[in-house]
Amino acid sequence: MRALLVVNPKATTTSARGRDLLVRALRSEADLTVEYTSRRGHAIEFARRALTERYDVVVTLGGDGTVNEAVNGLLSEGPGPHVPALAVVPGGSTNVFARALGLPRDWAEGTSVILDALQHKRFRTIGLGTANGRYFTFCAGFGLDAEVVRKVERARLRGRTASPLLYLQSTVAQFFLETDRTDPLITLSRPGEEPDPHLAMVIVQNTAPWTYLGERALHVNREASFDTGLDVLALRALSLPATVRAASRILTGREIPEGPHIATLHDVAEFTLKAAHPLAYQLDGDYLGERDELKFTAxxxxxxxxC
Structure with a gap:
């Protein structure tokens, strides 16, 4: 079996010693090639090469951003039996995708599970989402959600460490000081359905949970699954009372009911979000810029x- 290990050396929870142990362990099971990322988009290139050179499996050691890039490299020619399998060793600060698959949060325990799965040829086929043709594994956001991700990324570039506190501080600052909350700008359109206008922010899920706050899973659409289409939650207004109610339900694990200020969709095959002007968007926790239109497909x- 030929395997490519793609390592993000800046991954939050790994060390050089840990990476060496992982390499030795994988080499006991496979003909292993190791590559280290040094810039954004690098994992896409490595995974695309694994596809071209007919590797059997690509293993990532990094966070959700590294996983997202590897997925987009592997699927650069579309899904099919020729595509190498993906194995994920958690090495980031949150590791939503790995944990959604049921893998341990600790990278060493995750490595043990992956090695056992490779020995016993244990695979699972999952569905993904795309936004304007780019794949995502667990979530996407348009509006406030993505603006918070952008703010966190900028703080990390200044030397801050990713933590629940940083996300909380960034959310509060973005909501009160920077986001335009006066005029809902987004319209959601689906084939054969009336458009749903005047949405303030939209969260799209390909699986549950939406994310984690430390050890706590945060749910927005509990029924989201790798085995169904996409799920959507949209806030119609970013007023303080409506936003606090939604946030409190998420943080306390309660269901978010559809109502005057909230729209939800389950198991959707495709839809389009169009904004009055470009808004921030994120895929799998990575800020990817601003767009005025995003087409989503399951x-x-x-x-x-x-796994």
Missing amino acids: VRDALRVV
Whole structure:
């Protein structure tokens, strides 16, 4: 078996010693090549090469951003039996995708699970989502959610460490000081349905949970699954009372009911979000810029994963 290990050396929870142990362990099971990322988009290039050179499996050691890039490299020619399987060793600060697959949060325990799965050829085929053609594994955001991600990324560039406190501080500052909350700008359109206008922010899920706050899973659409289409939650207003109610339900694990200020959709095959002017968007926790239109598509049975 030929395997490519893609390592993000800046991954939050790993060390050089840990990476060496992982390499030795994987080499006991596979003909292993190791590559280290040094810039954004690097993992896409490595995974695309693994696809071209017919590797059997690509293993990532990093966070959700590294996983997202590897997925987009692997699927650069679309899904199919020729695509190498993906194995994920958690090495980031949150590791939503790995944990959603049921893998341990600790990278050493995750490595043990991956090695056992490779030995016993244990794979699972999952669905993914796309936004304007780019794949995402667990979530996307348009509006406030993505603006918070952007703010966190800028803080990390200044030397801050990713933590629940940083996300909380960034959310409060973004909501009160920077986001335009006066005029809902987004319209959601689906084939055969009336458009739903005047949305203030939109969260899209490909699986549950939406994310984690430390050990706590945060749920927005509990029924979201790798085995169904996409789920959507949209806030119609970013007023303080409506936003606090939604946030408190998320933080306390309560269901978010559809109502005058909230719209939800489950198992959607495709839809389009269009904004009155460009808004921030994020995929799998990475800020990717601003767009005034995003087309979302659910891709069933898109990728084999080792778990």
